[in-house]
Amino acid sequence: MTIAPESRRLLTVLPMTGRTHGSRSASVCHWKCADACARPDENTSGTERFVDVARQALQRRASRRSVLAGTVAGAALAGLSGIAPAAAAPRPRVAVGSTGAFGFTAIDPVGNTVDDVTVPAGWRWHPIIAWGDPVEAGAPAWDPQNQSAEAQKKQFGYNNDYLDVVPFRGNGNRGLLVANHEYTNDELMFPDYGTTDEAARLRNLETAMYAHGMSVVEVKRRGKGAPWEALRRSRYNRRITLDTQFVLDGPAAGSPLLRTSEDPTGTRVFGTLNNCAGSTTPWGTVLSGEENVDQYFTGPTDPTAREARYGLNTAGRGWGAVQSRFDLRNTATRNEPNRFNWVVELDPENPDEAPVKHTAMGRFKHEGAHVQIAPSGHAVAYSGDDNRFDYLYKFVSRDTFREGPSQAARRHNKTLLSDGDLYVARFVGDGLADGEYDGTGTWLPLVVDGRSMVPGMSVEEVLVYTRVAADTVGATGLDRPEDVEPSPVSGFVYIACTNNTRRTGAQTDEANPRANNKDGHVIELREDAGDPTGRTFTWTILLLCGDPEDESVLTYFGGWDGPVSPISCPDNLAFDDAGNLWVSTDGQPGTIGYNDGLYLVPVEGPERGRVQQFLAVPTGAETCGPQVKAQDGYVLVAVQHPGDFGDASYANPRSTFPYDGVFAGARPACIQVLPA
């Protein structure tokens, strides 16, 4: 396949224009994670010290070998020595006409100015629900010229990340859509954004605050193959907002570290924030990760080392003007940040039940959390901490999963994440002699059997300042570990390391082998003896992402030598029923010049590593929340921050997605892709 002249021009001209240290546009970085790309690394704990050990070992072995330019081993040598990598052999992109396991023909990569959802021939897409659509009873029709917090509290929120449709038991044509609302693009939302009128400014600010959170919406369809339609009236429809009371449970609940003047018990907190990826548990609840929460707090002016480790040293979004708990100069609510950055569990079937924040699973910038049930019956949850040089964690429940559809079993299973052991991963490379980036690993204990395994820290301190605890035991810093998902077929665990352009050559190791890693990679982890509750594992790199035709970037596609679709910045992961991995991307317009998309990646058999693009989202957008319901014949995707560019505004939109004429700009939305 050849690149269209138009695409070649875009590749040449656009990729790094206005980009941050990562690959996102400057405006995405600002609104999504408070300019994290421009700020110092939050992990300055000594990752490099451990990397150095690995690097020396690898270099000793590497010195006995010649440079294998264009091979995996050659890439490792180049990365570890901190020099520009040797040129990789160019590899053609996926050929038009190839057919993936899900029965589609891979799309051509879509240039990063195309404002459209691109799906394979024979497929169509359909918006299920978008920002502003009514959710709760009494929600007013969305009026972009007259937005308010009161209206937004009942309407679908902004910027969806996690997304699923959970069918009702016994009725596959009705179900509950659950979506996260991670953050807001205020400049695209409000016609008078930037106003000097204080009342109008505060009205916009409060509206944006209530566009965060989560939504539960009942959906129905006429039958298999028909699109899901959102119901306006349902007893299940629910907005989770800053007014929703959550229960803090687990070993740190009630700790003085979690108490404020508004909650002297340290067991209740209003709201959930920056909900990024997530998962649906085997017992039918939804887990959601609270990620870049620091951006909502102003201050402090004298952060302790522990607070600085969580990025709490910012000007914030000024939310303290609406709710004083977001201004850390208010000493009475000084612990409020400690009440966020948790894994949240929501039961969509019980609209009157308070969602839970699980302190047993530790506090960090959770991308999400995914559970698999071990052969022993224990629930094992994996979670990535999405920051440069941060860590991979594992939680193992104290109690075991109960099978069966009974309410008693469900009630029991909803307690599984409330008590258990917490670990953080150390990766050790086995050298380059085998020509692969792979090795062994250890789950370093943080809390076991209710006791702290971290010298000098109590259980409560380990759980509230988990990053600090993980620094202490010597975990391996990864290149922004985002979604972490176990295969339902093999049990192997896949870790999307989205990128890390701050990693230097001196900081590379076998698990993070590329300096200036702008395209990211995917690690495959296999628990020893197939036991997810164990303390050791092996791992290998499945993908070194990038444009295979770019000879300046070393890429690797699971050993597959044929054509592949270019892919960069892996973020959310999903599996289909056959055990194929699906990867959605965030940021590749800034790296390989194409709109973000969703990709099929077989992980077993002769097509292992054969990356094939299923869809592309509109310009400026990120692909989130993928669900691949292969047996049911459809795919769900959340289109996040469509049209998000530094020069875009309410009056000057860069996208009109979902093209329904409701709004002159773009509305983030949940879409379904199904056969035409």
Ligand code: FEO
């Ligand atoms: Fe919200 Fe790590 O992406």
Ligand code: CA
């Ligand atoms: Ca190796």
Ligand code: CA
């Ligand atoms: Ca993400």
